[in-house]
Amino acid sequence: MANKLSACTSILIGKGASIDGTIMIGRNEDAKAAWPKHMVVHQHGEMPTHFISKETKLELDLPADSARYTATPEWTDKAGIFEEDGINEYDVAMSATESAYSNSLVLGYDPLVEHGLNEEAMVTVVLPYIKTAREGVQRLGNLIAKYGTGETNGVLFADNDEAWYFESGAGHYWVAQRIPDDSYAVVANQLAIQEIDFTDSDNFMFHPGIQEFVDKHNLNPDPTTFNFRKIFGTADRSDAVYSEPRVWIGHQMFSPKQATDETPESTELPFLMKPDRKLSIFDAQRYLSNHYEGTEFDPIGTGKSGHKYRPISLAKTQESHILQMNRPGANIHWLAMGVAAESTYVPFFNGITDVPAPYKRGKLPAQLNSAYWIFKHAGVLVDSHLHDFLPLLREVQKERNSAAIEMIAKTDREVKTMTGNSRASYLTMQSSGYAIDTLNAYKKLALALITKMTDYCELNFKTDENL
Template identity: 75%
Template sequence: MKKFSACTSILVGKKASLDGTIMIGRNEDAKAAWPKKFVVHERGDLGNSFTSKETQFRIPLPTPSFKYTATPEWTDKEGLFEEDGINEFHVAMSATESAYSNDLVLGFDPLVEKGLNEEAMITTVLPFVKTAREGVQRLGDLIAKYGTGETNGVLFADDNEAWYFESGAGHYWVAQRIPDDSYAVVANQLAIQEIDFDDSANFMFHPGIQEFVNKHHLNPNPGTFNFRKIFGTADRSDAIYSTPRVWYGHKMFSKAIATNEHPEDQDLPFIMKADQQLSIFDVQNYLGSHYQGTQFDPIGNGNDQLRHKYRPISLAKTQESHILQMNRPHSNDIHWLAMGVTAESSYVPFFADINDTPATYKRGKLPAQLTSAYWIFKHASVLVDSHLHDFLPLLEDVQKEINSDAITFINKMDLQIDRQKKDWSTELTQHNNAFAEDVLKKYRKLTLELITKMTDYSPLNFNTDENL
C-alpha cells in the first residue's frame, strides 16, 4: 500500500491556551482498517544508520538516539510511519500533513524518488534533537541534502514554542513559529504565507530559497514572498477537499472573522486569534468534528448533496489522532492518543516520561483482533455506526465520563510528581497503563451493551404474542 496521509492539523500557542500549555495535534488519515500501535523507544534503540523500506533512502544516524514515544504501523512492510511522539528532552513532533506543490515549482525542483518521506521523518529526526528549533533545522537540512518525494507539513513543539514546517518541492522548505497568542489549522494545503527573511526568531528556511525563486521567476507578486502562493496550489480540489476544514476551525474559534469567510475561500489566513483561550477539549473537539451545526455535516440534517459536499475533519479513514501537550507543570508533558475514528473514540493521556505502554497498545494486525487497543475502539465505533442516532448518545456518555476521569487522573499525577524519586518513571508508567486499560474496559462494556441492544434490530424480527 502506498500510504498517503490526508490529515488535518492544529497548533496552539501557550498564551492562546486556557492553561498556558502549547498544543500540536493531528488526525492521521489513511485507511479505514489499518491498525496503529503505541510504543516507547528506549535510548539507543535505533543503531547508527537508517534505511527506509519504502524508498530505500539511507542515512547515518547520530548516536545514541534519545528515548521517544511513537505510533508506528501494525506492519513495517511498507515502512514505519511512526507519525508522532515526544522525546526525552520534551520535544514533540507530528509528521506529516500531506500537501501539494504546483507544477511550475516542481518543474524546476522535482520531487526525489528515493528521498526522505513521511514514513521516515519521525524516526530520523525526533530521537536526535533537544529543541523544536533543532527539529526544524535537522529536518530542513536532511531534505535540502537528500530531497523528499512528497510535499508535507510537519508540526514541532517543546516547552517554549511551536513551529510549523513545510516542504515545497524536492529540496526547498520554510518554517514559521506559531505566535504565543495565536493558533493555526491546516488541511492538506501549503499554509504558510508571508515570509520575513530578516526575522530569525519566527522564520526558518532553506538558505537558497530566495535565489531559487528569483532565478526561475516563480513569484507572482514580487516585493513580497508568500510561500503558499509561490509553491502551493489553489484549484477546485483544494476548495472542496481542504479549505472547508480550515474554514470550520475558524468558525469554531474565531466566529467574528469566520462570518466573512466561505468554505471554499482560497486565501484563508494561516495565523489566527481565537475569541477565547482554547482548552485541551477544544482541540479534541476540532479534531473530532465533521461540520456539526452546518448543512455540510455528513450525519446531520442537510440534503444528501450538501452532506457529502466537503471532506470532514473526522472520518472513517482516521487511524489515530494525537495531541502533544507541552509546557505543562514540571515538564510533565502529555501525549494524548485516540485510536481509530476521532469522533467515535476517546483521547487517552500518556505522560511523556513513561517507559512503556500497555500490551494492548502494542498489538494490532489484520484481520481484527479484540486484544488490540486499536480494534477495541474500532469495534465500538462500527457498532455505533450501525444504528448511529440510537447508539451515539450511549457512546457520548462514555466519552464524557472518560474526559472527566482523564482530568482527574492527570491532576492526581501532577500532585504526586517528584523528580528526585528514582523510580518515578516506573511508578508513573504503572499508573498510566492502569488508566489506559480502564478506558479500554469502558469501551468493552459499551460494546457488549451495543451488541445486546442490536439483537432486537434483526430483519427477521416479528411482533408475536409473548407466550410464543
C-alpha cells in the first residue's frame, strides 16, 4: 500500500453514452495534499526539438513542428514537468497517467526501465505531435517499445470521433482499446483492459511482439484467451481496498440495474459498461468528486466503515480535469484545482491563447494570488467545520455550475460565425471571464467562512444572557 499513495482515478465516456453526443475523458491527479499546479497554453512551434527528462535522463529528438496545446504542469520541474493533461490545436486530448501495477512474473522477463519514458514526460513528447487519438496511441506505444518505461501506466486519448485507453504492462509491452461509442469505463490504479482481439484493428492496438512475448515465457494463465489484465496485472488484497471499490461505485452510479451483483471488493469488475441512462458533463464531475456519499463507506459520513476504502476524491488530489470533445462550438478543457469535491470545474475552451494570471501561478509556500491556493484555502476552511460549512460551499458550486452552462451556450452561439484571431480572442475572453468570476466567488466564500469562525474560538465564556 505504501507504493500506491501517488495515484489517480479515470473516466472515459463514448459519444453515444453521453447526453449531448460529446466524448469525455477525465482524471484526478493525486499525489500530495499541498503540491500546487498551474495551467499553461503552449503556442504553436514553441517546443524545443531536443528533450531531456529531468527524472530519467531520457533524451529524445522531437519534430520541429509542435502544435499549440494546454497543460497543467507541476509548481516545480526539479523532478520533471508532469504536464498531465491537455487538448492540442488539432482537437486531440490526452491525459497521462493512471498509475497501475504489473505482476512480478511479467516484470521478471521484461523489467521496468530506469531511463525510460515515464509519466512526467508523456504529455510533453506526445500531445504536441499528433493529429488523432489513434496517432497518440501509436506514438506513445512506439516510444515505450523503443525506449522502455519505468512505470506501469494507463493513458487516455480522445478526439472528435473516438476515445482510447492505453496501458503499458511491463518495461516495453503495451495494448490499447477503443471505448465503444455506447459505453464508458472507470479505472482505478489497476490494469483494466481485458480481452484483446488481435484481429480487430478498429478497436485494438498493441505492441507487435506482445503475443510472442507472452507465449515464449508461458505468462498466460488461460491460453484459450488473451486477457491483458490477468496476464500482466495484479489481484491482491491492496487492490480490494484501494482500487476495486472506486470502480464499483462508478458502476453503481451509472449502471445500477446491471451491477446489482457487484460488491466493493469484486475482483472481476468489467472494464467497459453501458450506462443505464445518458451521461452529462456533471455526471463525469460527480464521479471524479465522489467519496462514497450515500453509502456506509463515506469518510465524512456517519457510517462505521468510513475509512475502509480509498475514495475517489481525497485530500491528495492536485487537480481534476475533464477533456470534453466533439462539441458543437469549441472543445473544453474543464479544470478543478485541488480537491474535486471542494472545488469547481472551470471550462477553458480549446483555442484560447492564454489563461488568467492566477491560473498560471502556484508555488510553495501558499500564496493567495494563485488559483490553486484560492480553491484550497476555501476547502480547508470548509474542512474546519465541515457539517456547518459544507452547505455554503455547495451553494457556490451550484451557482457556478449553472453559470458555466449559461456561458458555454452563449459562446457556442457566438463562435459559429467566427474564425481566426477574432474567434481565439472571444474564446479567451469568455474562458477568462468565467475563471475570474469563479475565483472571486471562492474568495467571497472564504471571507464568509472566516467571519463565521470568529466566534468558534475556544477562548470563549458563556455568561448570563442578561449580562
